[in-house]
Amino acid sequence: MTMLWIKIFHLFAVIAWFAGIFYLPRLFVYHAMTEDEVGRERFKVMERKLLRGIMTPSAIVAIVLGTWLWLGYGFTGAWLYLKLGLVGVLLVYHGWCMKVVSDFRQDKNVHSHKFYRWMNELPVFLLLGILILVELKPFM
Numbered sequence: 149m150t151m152l153w154i155k156i157f158h159l160f161a162v163i164a165w166f167a168g169i170f171y172l173p174r175l176f177v178y179h180a181m182t183e184d185e186v187g188r189e190r191f192k193v194m195e196r197k198l199l200r201g202i203m204t205p206s207a208i209v210a211i212v213l214g215t216w217l218w219l220g221y222g223f224t225g226a227w228l229y230l231k232l233g234l235v236g237v238l239l240v241y242h243g244w245c246m247k248v249v250s251d252f253r254q255d256k257n258v259h260s261h262k263f264y265r266w267m268n269e270l271p272v273f274l275l276l277g278i279l280i281l282v283e284l285k286p287f288m
């Protein structure tokens with residue numbers, strides 16, 4: 149029973165994390181297209197609050213509770229290690245988002261809105277891959 153509660157909060161944190169993972173690069177798209185100073189300053193605030201207020205805390209909770217589930221259930225198997233690999237890629241993506249937020253804050257963005265549109269697609273595949281691995285556990 150307790151483990152099911154942990155799972156609920158694991159999923160809650162994962163969903164909150166992904167809200168940001170999907171939306172922050174969208175903000176980068178619009179930010180990269182913005183010409184005026186007032187608009188740029190507004191995006192800087194939105195990006196910082198989404199990253200620090202939602203994404204990073206949710207990522208930490210998702211990982212702590214995921215580790216709890218792992219040890220609590222005593223799961224092993226290739227599906228789990230593959231999932232952790234994809235979580236690792238997701239963390240690299242999160243780190244890249246932090247770098248971009250910092251570049252924009254210093255008005256040092258070098259990428260086009262098209263670049264950010266493409267980068268926005270990447271986590272879609274990561275999420276789909278992770279869902280397939282946890283639900284089907286295809287490689288025991």
Ligand code: HEM
Pocket residue numbers: 155158159162210211212213214215216217218219221223232235238275278279282283
């Ligand atoms: C260190 C990080 C993580 C670890 C160790 C971990 C581990 C686990 C474990 C052991 C379960 C229980 C599986 C089961 O009951 O069959 C679980 C459930 C789940 N995890 Fe994670 N997780 C982590 C991060 C994530 C992330 C980042 C995502 C999404 C992108 C995610 C998505 C899910 C989902 C969707 C379930 C639900 C499975 C079900 O419906 O029963 N996890 N996780």
